[in-house]
Amino acid sequence: MSQIQLIDEIRAASRLMVRELGFMNSTLAATNYSPSAVHSLLEIENHGALTAAQLVQILGLEKSSVSRMLTRLLAAGELQEVQARHDARVKLLKLTDKGAETVKKINEYGSMRVIKALENLDAAQQKTVAHGLSAYARALENCRDVDMSSSSETIEIITGYVPGMIGRIAEMHGTYYAKHHNFGHFFEGKVASGLAEFAGRLDEPCNQIWLAVSHGRIVGSVAIDGQDLGNNEAHLRWFILDDNCRGTGVGRKLLNQAMAFSDAREFAAVQLWTFSGLNAARRLYESFGFKLLKEWQGDQWGMMMTEQQFTRQKNSSGR
Template identity: 65%
Template sequence: MIDQKIIDEIRSSSRVMVRELGFMSSTLAATDYSPSAVHSLLELENRGSLTAVQLGQLLGLEKSSVSRMLLKLIKAGEIKEEQDKNDARLKVIKLTLKGVDTVRKINNYGERRVIQAIEKLNSSEQLIIAQGLTAYAESLVDCRDNKDLIDNNIIEIVSGYRAGMIGRIAEMHGTYYYENYNFGSFFEGKVATNLAEFSNRLYKDSNNIWLAIKNNKIVGSVVIDGEDLGNNEAHLRWFILSDDCRGQGIGKKLLKEAINFCDQKQFSAVQLWTFSGLSAARKLYETFGFKLTNEWEGDQWGNTMLEQQFTRVNNGN
């Protein structure tokens, strides 16, 4: 049991630090930027580059807040967006030369504040402050990480129709591919129209959909359409995850459900169509036995892309 006096003292000291370090103000560290913007610049300096999703997770901010803040920093010339060298689906954020100079000024300001605050203390007291703050900060991070782990554990994979799924899946596709590839209303409309048509056939044994659900919200999907190709071949469609659920193994769980279904139904092959540059998705497909069988220049998604076809043959047939 923690002594209530210790709790009260830590809380009181934390409030003083928030006030004295300027977090109650609209700007921070002698800049014209908000605290979240200043922290974003510092994280970019420490890590070199980050996606918007990664930055939001680090700072504990909502996606919409991060987007607005990053747009202001881009317009101010502090940061820039580039395509990730390892995954063409993603855009990473980096400091510009102006941003590097701004971070240098922020660090200089921060160092002066620390020196002013502790220079009259002896070395033992300085060490106590440093070690105490480090331990407290790490404990706060651990609390957030544990909460995230608990949240991840309640993600469930369900099959079949769920109210609102057509709009939600179309929204996830439209948002992701607009932000990363500038796909417009044509693409989102096509997803919604085709998914609505498929949903009317969902009751048939050869068709199914799997949804990842978190806090009663759809955060991922994959479909097996066993009818539209004919020849006893299945069509894998609408495989998507929300940004905050990537890299957690959810996509692998969805694909496993879909592939198990295809094997149970003894389809001779599973086909999927995508485009070049989706490196992470391609690695996942290949894990499940898909191989690139065809590629060509096409515009079925509204933009001209190097389109690709991947095939998984059921060798058991």
């Protein structure tokens, strides 16, 4: 079979599966819910609990679409919002008793469809289908990761002050932390005032800021302040990404630039202050050699929380 024939056969089979599994319909799996709603219920059941942001990443959908769909599921009593144990400001989505019953019916329906289909295949064919579908699904998932990485290639990393920078970085901080952690105007104002003060010191060789820019719009930032801590230690500040850039590798590119600068300046250490619960950011920091050295209860961001200090010693490259 030629490559063209192979591709045509796979595409034809994919179209047939989409039709036969009911994805052409407005509802799915013998429910009154859309395919995205059904998949959301299944993923939440599979993980136990998820944030809305995590669900956006898993489903690969626009956050506005997921938000509207979740609003309907909450109103229908299928889901409930609960506070995360590690951080009371983080809202997790969990199934209600009604939702658990709905998922049970979805799984029963799905299993029944698979059983009936497999009855038309012998044992060897069944194994081929199971292994082939799993491999093909993973291959498609990997394509999504590649596509996201490719989109990041259109993003340029630049240094230095850019008009509108202070307001845009404050906006990204204010919007993200209000949505996910209920921070208010105190936090956004603190970001803006601190950044405005720092911008006046950018002519000092020990200070620098990196901006991720897409089509003229700032979509990410990070800064190294080499003055405010003293003792030849640097302060990593204002690391933030636009929601659309999360998971694309842009954050790692920004931190690569900041760490290369810090190593070139031969700072004895680089410190950053954050708070518990930002697990994805923590994993990224730790991959660059940052280690958690201190934790305490504080309110520097406008409310009491478990604050943290991470430190990266000189020439510590992480994993």
